[in-house]
Amino acid sequence: MDYYLRVTGRSHLRQAGVRPAPAPTPGHPLSSPLLLRTLRLNCLTRAYADIWSKLFDPSWRDHEPWAYPWQGLPPLGDVTPTWQRDTPLRTERARRSALVEIDALVAVWLGMDADALIAAYRGRFPVLQKYEAVTWFDADGWKIAGNARTYGQRQTKDSFPQFEAHLADPSAAPPPDGYTPPFYKADREREMREAHAIFQARLDAAVARGEWDPIKQEVPGQ
Known part of the structure; x- marks a missing residue:
């Protein structure tokens, strides 16, 4: 929805002339x-x-x-x-992993190939790209970032310099206080591309089994 508003040049969806936004279709395989x-x-x-x-x-x-092989995350379907809490x-x-996968899934749903998804990300979300270029996560899922506007929940002003020292020489510099190695580097383009491939394969398989009509956008026979 954010991207839809950006490419139409609108500030909100209540302006005159705004075309109906894409909406989920009941029974879609995804x-x-x-x-x-x-x-x-x-x-x-x-x-x-x-x-x-x-x-x-x-x-x-x-x-x-x-969809993406996120190391260290509990099973999504558990x-x-x-x-429960x-x-x-x-x-x-x-939470970031789920958002990345939703972007890839919706792109498949809308008929966008992986290259189009990446092009949309590169062309319309420069601030997010800047943030993600200096974003990492520790083994417990806590974020640590080099941009003050996207600091992690437990991050202090000293955390990232400590983290950089740890990356440069783990044997000499401990990880930042409150963080546990190993650390995972955000790479949204790779993550979206791999997740997109999985969701595209799932949709293609459903079409091959006759469970979805991609032309009529409906379950056959309904």
Whole structure:
């Protein structure tokens, strides 16, 4: 939606002449993967328990892994029918991972190939690119960044200089206080491209099995 507003040059969706924005199609092969990631990002408190239980899909537990091979993250589908404190994704790294995968999934849904997705990212999100160029995550999912505008939750002004010293010579400089190695470097282009390939393969397989009509954008026979 953010990208849609940017390319149309609008400040909001209530201006005259704004064309209808793309919307999810019921029965789409990627609707359940999108729903799981969206719910785990947004169902942050017990106030969301009813909607979580209503929309819960038992297939998530066995058939919905992370698309990108994020090392160190708990399984995406490791959830229960009732809301628990660990139902929402809470670490900075896990939440970012879900957002990256949603971008890739929606691109596949809209018919954008990986190159178009990367071009959109490069052309319209220069600030995010600047932030991600100096963003890392520790083994527990805490973010550490070299730009003050995107500091991690537990980061102090001394954390990143300590981190740079640790990267330069781990044997001589300990990791920053409150952080645990190993560290993971953000690389959104690679992550989106690999996740896009997985979601595209899932959609192609559903079309090959006759479970989705890509021309009519509907489940055949409905």
